[in-house]
Amino acid sequence: MIKVILKILVVAASLWVATQVVDGITVASGDTTKQIGTLLAVALIFGIINTLLKPIIKVVGCAFYVLTLGLFALVVNAGLLYLTSWIAGKIDLPFHVDGFWAAFWGAIIIGIVSWLLDLILGVND
Structure with missing residues (x-):
C-alpha cells in the first residue's frame, strides 16, 4: 500500500514538472493547496488509466511497437x-492539456521525471 501511495506522489510530482516545462499543460487552481490536490487526483486518474488501458493497447498494437522499435x-x-485531461475536465478538475503535441512532450517529461524519482526513491524495488 505504501508503494502505491508513493507511486501516486511520484506521478503527481512528474505532472507538476510537466506543467512547469510544457506550454499547453496547465493546472488552473488558484492556490498551492488546490494545485496539490488537483495534481494528486490527476495522478490517481492517470494511474488508473495506465493500469487498465495500457496492457490492452500493448496487446492490440503489438505490431506497431515492433515496427517502430518502441517509439x-x-x-x-x-x-x-x-x-486523462479529458476525464479530469469531465469531473471538474482544473487540469488541461492543449492538444496532441502538448500531450506528447508532457508524456516524455512525465516518463523521465517518474523514472528518475522511482530510481532515487526505490519505488520499484
Whole structure:
C-alpha cells in the first residue's frame, strides 16, 4: 500500500514538472493547496488509466511497437495523458492539456521525471 501511495506522489510530482516545462499543460487552481490536490487526483486518474488501458493497447498494437522499435509507446503515452485531461475536465478538475503535441512532450517529461524519482526513491524495488 505504501508503494502505491508513493507511486501516486511520484506521478503527481512528474505532472507538476510537466506543467512547469510544457506550454499547453496547465493546472488552473488558484492556490498551492488546490494545485496539490488537483495534481494528486490527476495522478490517481492517470494511474488508473495506465493500469487498465495500457496492457490492452500493448496487446492490440503489438505490431506497431515492433515496427517502430518502441517509439509507438510515446504516441500511446501522449494519448493516455490526453485522455486523462479529458476525464479530469469531465469531473471538474482544473487540469488541461492543449492538444496532441502538448500531450506528447508532457508524456516524455512525465516518463523521465517518474523514472528518475522511482530510481532515487526505490519505488520499484
